[in-house]
Amino acid sequence: MARTRRGLIAAAGALSLAALVLTGCSGNNGNPLSDDSGSKGSSGTITVGSAAFPENAILAYIYADALTNAGVKADVKPNIGQRDRYIAALKSGEIQLVPEYTGNLLQFLDGNATATSSDDVYTALKTAVKDGGGKLDAGEAEVLDQAPGEDADSYNVTKKFSDDNHVTSLADLKNVKTPLKVGANPEFATRPYGIPGLKSAYGVSATLTPINDSGGPNTLKALLDGTVQLADIYSTDPSIATNDLVTLADPQHLIAAQNVVPLIATKSATDKVTSTLNKVSAKLTTSELSDMLKKSYDDKESSEQIAKDWVKANGF
Incomplete structure (x- = not known):
């Protein structure tokens, strides 16, 4: 973004x-x-x-x-x-x-x-x-x-989701069997590093839950309460460390x-x-x-x- x-x-x-x-x-x-x-x-x-x-x-x-x-x-x-x-x-x-x-x-x-x-x-x-x-x-x-x-933009999951699904990288998401929702700004639906990029770079199908606060408190809340499984949050946002989130590695340099x-x-x-x-x-x-x-x-x-x-x- x-x-x-x-x-x-x-x-x-x-x-x-x-x-x-x-x-x-x-x-x-x-x-x-x-x-x-x-x-x-x-x-x-x-x-x-x-x-x-x-x-x-x-x-x-x-x-x-x-x-x-x-x-x-x-x-x-x-x-x-x-x-x-x-x-x-x-x-x-x-x-x-x-x-x-x-x-x-x-x-x-x-x-x-x-x-x-x-x-x-x-x-x-x-x-x-x-x-x-x-x-x-x-x-x-x-x-x-x-x-x-x-x-930069970064995909984040909760520690529990990471541990339960053995996910530390975007590449690992292809092994997750449950539907995946991503909390992010509306434009994430079409951005190359958003929903289309997950599919083209990693073969991962996901749907967008639009939350128009640029990775802010509403996006964080949706991630923590399980409304979404992934959230786009800026990599320097202190909420990542405060909430023990796991930022997924991006080996294909999607972002x-x-x-x-x-x-x-x-x-x-x-x-x-x-x-x-x-x-x-x-x-x-x-x-x-x-x-x-x-x-x-x-x-x-x-x-x-x-x-x-x-x-x-x-x-x-």
């Missing part, structure tokens, strides 16, 4: 976020939301943008804090909006850096891309970014090292990889900047992302504070 759908998650949390003071630099308190697209980063300063959902804002603050601690001037312009808006901001020079997700960025730049595995997506993405895909000028931007951590990756204006990608951000990426695992989201959703910590704590804990 499109990366921007994360704005649908935790509606109550979004209401509380809207009440915060709206500012745009990494030294501000709270979890600032800003759409001030009129100002460009000051000379010699890297302005890090973010999409309008907590995880991406946290990553933007991590990038900015790590760069600042490395002696690079950096500030943050968080919650710009959807991908087309922050890519336009990168192109105009309003921002120079943004945390991205490999699979969805590749599809944005090259609608005909077919790569799905992490390495294949990253290889194709480097070429697509260099070419610009009509969204950026050729040679204007580049991606640095991708993180091992990703935030395209969505590794976190810095997208940066080439003119800002100095050796120091590149080295710092690559070191940050190396430590960003899916588990780390999930832990940070738990602090955002459950503990109501600000994106800025979560980032600051992570940067300190990891020695940046």
